[in-house]
Amino acid sequence: MQKIVDDIAAQMASKIEKGTVASYIPQLACVNPDQFSISVALADGSLFNAGCAQTLFSIQSISKVFTLTLALGKLGERVWNRVGREPSGDPFNSIVQLEHEQGKPRNPFVNAGAIAIADAIIQGHQPKETLAEILQFMRFLADDESIAINEKVAHSEELTGERNASLAHFMASFGHFQNPVDAVLGTYFHHCSIAMNTVQLATAGLFLANSGVNPATGYRVVSSKRARRINSLMLMCGHYDGSGEFAYRVGLPGKSGVGGGILAIAPGNASIAVWSPGLDTIGNSKLGTEALELLTQKTGWSVFGK
Amino acid sequence: MQKIVDDIAAQMASKIEKGTVASYIPQLACVNPDQFSISVALADGSLFNAGCAQTLFSIQSISKVFTLTLALGKLGERVWNRVGREPSGDPFNSIVQLEHEQGKPRNPFVNAGAIAIADAIIQGHQPKETLAEILQFMRFLADDESIAINEKVAHSEELTGERNASLAHFMASFGHFQNPVDAVLGTYFHHCSIAMNTVQLATAGLFLANSGVNPATGYRVVSSKRARRINSLMLMCGHYDGSGEFAYRVGLPGKSGVGGGILAIAPGNASIAVWSPGLDTIGNSKLGTEALELLTQKTGWSVFGK
Amino acid sequence: MQKIVDDIAAQMASKIEKGTVASYIPQLACVNPDQFSISVALADGSLFNAGCAQTLFSIQSISKVFTLTLALGKLGERVWNRVGREPSGDPFNSIVQLEHEQGKPRNPFVNAGAIAIADAIIQGHQPKETLAEILQFMRFLADDESIAINEKVAHSEELTGERNASLAHFMASFGHFQNPVDAVLGTYFHHCSIAMNTVQLATAGLFLANSGVNPATGYRVVSSKRARRINSLMLMCGHYDGSGEFAYRVGLPGKSGVGGGILAIAPGNASIAVWSPGLDTIGNSKLGTEALELLTQKTGWSVFGK
Amino acid sequence: MQKIVDDIAAQMASKIEKGTVASYIPQLACVNPDQFSISVALADGSLFNAGCAQTLFSIQSISKVFTLTLALGKLGERVWNRVGREPSGDPFNSIVQLEHEQGKPRNPFVNAGAIAIADAIIQGHQPKETLAEILQFMRFLADDESIAINEKVAHSEELTGERNASLAHFMASFGHFQNPVDAVLGTYFHHCSIAMNTVQLATAGLFLANSGVNPATGYRVVSSKRARRINSLMLMCGHYDGSGEFAYRVGLPGKSGVGGGILAIAPGNASIAVWSPGLDTIGNSKLGTEALELLTQKTGWSVFGK
Structure with a gap:
């Protein structure tokens, strides 16, 4: 090997x-x-x-595999009320499918889907707590306590994340979100910046x-x-x-x-x-x-x- | 077992x-x-x-696996000039994707893709000859000479196949077809009726x-x-x-x-x-x-x- | 002036x-x-x-104004069961809107709409009779008996009219047509060739x-x-x-x-x-x-x- | 009369x-x-x-007629770099057209178009100044100094305006905005609340x-x-x-x-x-x-x- x-x-x-x-x-x-x-x-x-x-x-976006795993642990099969599990046939940041399907993303790996998963795992906690939990999970899986978020990347993403903000507000307009859009986006941008x-x-x-x-x-x-x-x-x-x-x-x-x-x-x-x-x-x-x-x-x- | x-x-x-x-x-x-x-x-x-x-x-539509196999044998990788290999995210007979992508079907298993494959394997032969070849291939694979087309089903499909006719004419409008639309559709309807x-x-x-x-x-x-x-x-x-x-x-x-x-x-x-x-x-x-x-x-x- | x-x-x-x-x-x-x-x-x-x-x-396509007028004369407001009266926001030959709205064209002036109007005015007659009626109407309106169809153009349209054939078969797949697709298309291609x-x-x-x-x-x-x-x-x-x-x-x-x-x-x-x-x-x-x-x-x- | x-x-x-x-x-x-x-x-x-x-x-949305008039006064024909002038064929808050046309709204009267117009008339001023200008313009046109914004409605719109926020962030993701999204949305919600x-x-x-x-x-x-x-x-x-x-x-x-x-x-x-x-x-x-x-x-x- x-x-x-x-x-x-x-x-x-x-x-x-x-x-x-x-x-x-x-x-x-x-x-x-x-x-x-x-x-x-x-x-x-x-x-x-x-x-x-x-x-x-x-x-x-590789982080989406791990936030999905966390969400399945917390919500079980109810995760699938929030996102589908079909390929979208569209680019990662497309919003067309969201409009055609009333704000439910096709799967947890398109951006909209991962943002919905971020909302699902916050569950009323502070974004900081959720991020701490995600980091802890990554450290546990990798058996390495040194894993951290690159704050510069996270900040850079927030400044340039208009498309993701659009996706999040779009889903929120259907009443699908349990947390404020900004908290969800902050969580999402940060876990992508691990x-x-x-x-x-x-x-x-x-x-x-x-x-x-x-x-x-x-x-x-x-x-x-x-x-x-x-x-x-x-x-x-x-x-x-x-x-x-x-x-x-x-x-x-x-x-x-x-x-x-x-x-x-x-x-x-x-x-x-x-x-x-x-x-x-x-x-x-x-x-x-x-x-x-x-x-x-x-x-x-x-x-x-x- | x-x-x-x-x-x-x-x-x-x-x-x-x-x-x-x-x-x-x-x-x-x-x-x-x-x-x-x-x-x-x-x-x-x-x-x-x-x-x-x-x-x-x-x-x-299971026949589409075998016509794809035949087409790959005849055309090799050139098959992928005719159809893509991505999931479409749409129902089997959607035409929306075709318009957005200039008449090239997403994959060989949506109806439009399989019709394009039928066109590709005819290669200037008569539909009857192509159907005979498909049948011979099925009999060879299944090791059973009795396999045949149900002509009543084929006829029934032709009478009700307006959507497939629409898909075929749509692709033909981009100049993608090498054979007359009717010959291609006849081949397609018949191999589906095996x-x-x-x-x-x-x-x-x-x-x-x-x-x-x-x-x-x-x-x-x-x-x-x-x-x-x-x-x-x-x-x-x-x-x-x-x-x-x-x-x-x-x-x-x-x-x-x-x-x-x-x-x-x-x-x-x-x-x-x-x-x-x-x-x-x-x-x-x-x-x-x-x-x-x-x-x-x-x-x-x-x-x-x- | x-x-x-x-x-x-x-x-x-x-x-x-x-x-x-x-x-x-x-x-x-x-x-x-x-x-x-x-x-x-x-x-x-x-x-x-x-x-x-x-x-x-x-x-x-200017002929579409006159076939619409004829259709309104024959069917009255029932014409609007066949076509809408909103701008489509799409090119003249788009099929996307048709799929999203179950085969009902947005208005009588996009190609699909005019083809539906052609079906509506045939009313069980032969295409030749319908064309004679359309021609007669044009001569009456223009006060000029010499108006005729250019058969070469009509033939040329039929040979290259795959997109319109696709639109027609698409609408027919919803059961919207009262006449055979070929008769409707023939009528349409000919009235466009006046x-x-x-x-x-x-x-x-x-x-x-x-x-x-x-x-x-x-x-x-x-x-x-x-x-x-x-x-x-x-x-x-x-x-x-x-x-x-x-x-x-x-x-x-x-x-x-x-x-x-x-x-x-x-x-x-x-x-x-x-x-x-x-x-x-x-x-x-x-x-x-x-x-x-x-x-x-x-x-x-x-x-x-x- | x-x-x-x-x-x-x-x-x-x-x-x-x-x-x-x-x-x-x-x-x-x-x-x-x-x-x-x-x-x-x-x-x-x-x-x-x-x-x-x-x-x-x-x-x-009637206010959109007047903000368009203002924008034409300030930018002249350059307004049409920001929005088109075709009917969209879609509902007022559709985002599909925006994705297909790179963030440029079809016309100034769909929500996205009016939001783009709001961005165009701010021109680096504070939203408050822009709103004062819009109000002054309305009072001038109506010859009535009593016209005012209903702040309760404006506030209600901001709380429920997720879809409009989505449209705005979507356009901003193409780099089309000259002002912060929140300032643009605030202006838009308020002029709609006159x-x-x-x-x-x-x-x-x-x-x-x-x-x-x-x-x-x-x-x-x-x-x-x-x-x-x-x-x-x-x-x-x-x-x-x-x-x-x-x-x-x-x-x-x-x-x-x-x-x-x-x-x-x-x-x-x-x-x-x-x-x-x-x-x-x-x-x-x-x-x-x-x-x-x-x-x-x-x-x-x-x-x-x-």
Whole structure:
């Protein structure tokens, strides 16, 4: 496995087309695009890294996997009163579907859906308390107390987050929100601004590869059924309107973020985190996707067969 | 395995809510809704059946899996110039997406996509020749020379197929068609009218569960890579705007038809065909979906983990 | 008035930007774009012409004003069960609105609406009989027995009319049609292919400028109330998604055709026909619109005030 | 004329179906639905009233006519960089069109368009200054210094204005706004909360009926060309997706508000204000529309002919 990840890192280092770093959040735009890292956490708890696997990056939308997990823990199946579980066929920030479906987002991974999930987990607490809870959950999953929010990124997001504000007010206009829009948006912007490296991220995702139990810590995070269901949502909706393409090429449940990270799950085998800041036109990490495609070719981990 | 399928069939027989038989095609509307069958073809070639597994039904949209396979054999990756590979987020017969994307269907399993595939495989031949080729392919896959088209159903579809005619003319208006619209529609309506039973269908799908090789006959149908890719499309798009729900509940690549059949693939394990004519509100077999949900619970075959 | 139309024709002759001749119907594409004509028929029956006012052109969508008038005569207010009377905000051939509103076109002047009107006026007759009736009506209104259909244009439209076929089949899929789709489309394509010159067209529209009575012949064509209502539809919907622009610049009810003609009505004052084959990006005659803008400036005929 | 308005008021008093008072703004919901008033201001400055013509009501969207007039005075034709001038075919608060057209509203009378106009007229001033300017303009037009904002309604709108906040943030996400979203929304909510009676409103609209000059005061408000153009926008877009219906039935440029008021312009003849708080399903005053329909029948003022 170490040879596989080293080979992949070497191949990625030689790529000339690395995609384009997200520019709409100033704090993300200044990241060096020549970085790449990969971490593979196996179901037995062993870990294999290549590239700058200690470098922190903004996990952005990957955080939505973990806030969904938290929400399912708090509300159970009532989460699905707030968001659907179908792919939207639209870009991550589209509002058209919201109007056609009375303010209920298609799934928890489009921006509107994750904002609705943020509202669901606040439950009358202060945003600070909710953020503390989310951080604590991430530290628990990654078994690493150092994980923190990058406040500069969070602030940058708030200043440029007009589209997300629009989505939130739109949902609020249907009476769907239990908390003030600003509190919900603050929570959302901050959990997207959590900084992690691929080691931490791969570890944090292990419970999804291992029937709900984190083999590093031995703790059961969710039931095996819930782990499968979260994986199904990642596969169907984890890459916005590029989800079909990711399934076609990589064949694993995965969730991308505009910071350039991707968390992918090979059920029964491994949790994989890759990071490279350059994005393709849809907004998913270009080299990250290519690296995962190589990995499934070399390992036979595709869920769609050998 | 025989006990599992017997148990499932028994449970399904006791269900009171069986869904609603498709009414828009008169020949389908008169089918008795109290029927159920299941056939599980294992990767070793063994076969387990329960219910009326010899009863023929109209495979309808399930045929799209096989015409896609044929088209990939003829055109290779050029197929993707004609159709995309993303879920549409829309009902099976929506035309809105077509207008927004200049007549290119989102994927080969929405009606417009399958009609475009029909155009692609005709390649200047007569519709009769193309239909003969499709039938021959089905007989080869199912290892059964008796498979035939139900002409009454085909005729009934042509009479009531205004929406599909609209989709076809719409695509033709962008200059995307190589054959006359009527020839394409005739081909499409007829391949949807192929009659099969669950034994034949499960056998025909085995190559997708077995890395491209039909273990019953030993023939390689497609490469293992292509088998994985077809499976990914089935998972992402095989149940229209209920695909997310099917992935969430069943966790297998699958393709449904309004005749009440579903073909599901458990990669490395089995090809499964179920049939029950009553449909849910989205148009997928109600008991068929429930039976598959039970099956993956009992077998642990979900691609999303144990 | 003669000086006004002469001035306008002179100004139009000096224009360098004449727009683009419609290319999607081959028979229209070969028209010389340097032609211009204007005819103003006053409410007292006098007529003023400039340019090639005897040259025949394809009236295309302008025919929709007259088929609507016929349909109102046959069905009365029941026409509005078939089509709405709101502007669509969409291009002339959009199908998106049709899907969102269950196959009922927004108004009688978008293509789908005019096709629905064609179905409504056939009423079980043969298309030939219906076309004969439409032609007779045009001859009666224009007081000119020579008006005829250009069969080459009609044939050309049928060959290239895939989008209109799609619209028609789409509406038929909702069960809205009383006649076979092909008969309806044939009727529609043929009435769009009527050839007229601006003298004939201005005369034919006079009843709308004169409270429903043709002053040239003395015949009442419709009630004054119906004349007003047809005028309101022309203003609101007569130039597709350029209707607001036409109202803003010209200030008259008008109906354009892709052949380059426009019929405009100055209630109480005049019926005006202009023709110049070059179109703007929306599909309305470029010089025709400019000529009408000049005319209302010089005459003070805008319905929106002096 | 006095007899005409008395007759109309008498007929309206006898109506049983009065529509439904707008409920989404609590301060509007408590208005007594049994009220009706009409004021007709003739181009010669004479004024005819019936019903409770001194009762103040919330002019709501009617204010958009006057903020557009102000914006045209400040920015001239550059206003059209911010908003289009086509009917939208959508409800007043739709966001779908905004996404499809990159945040540029279709016209100045849909909510998004009026919010964009509010941004355009602030021009770096404080919202309070802008509101003072708008109020001063209304007092000048109506020749009545008592006109004021109903602060309770404004506050009620701000509390319930999530949809408008969504529209504003959506436009801001395209970088279209020059002022903070909250300042723009505050301005918008307040100018919609101006309280007037039909006497004041009919007087304020007179310049539009009289080629840009207010005959009561003799002041030229806008050029005759601009008056015509504003009238054209009112006809095309003044009643949202009921604009075609209003043109068909009434035949005058008009602008409605959810407070139950309508301002209608009979160019060259009169400015008419009606008020009745009950709305039809689209959100336009039910009795107000019926009253105007009667008025044009009795007076022959329809712009579409006698």
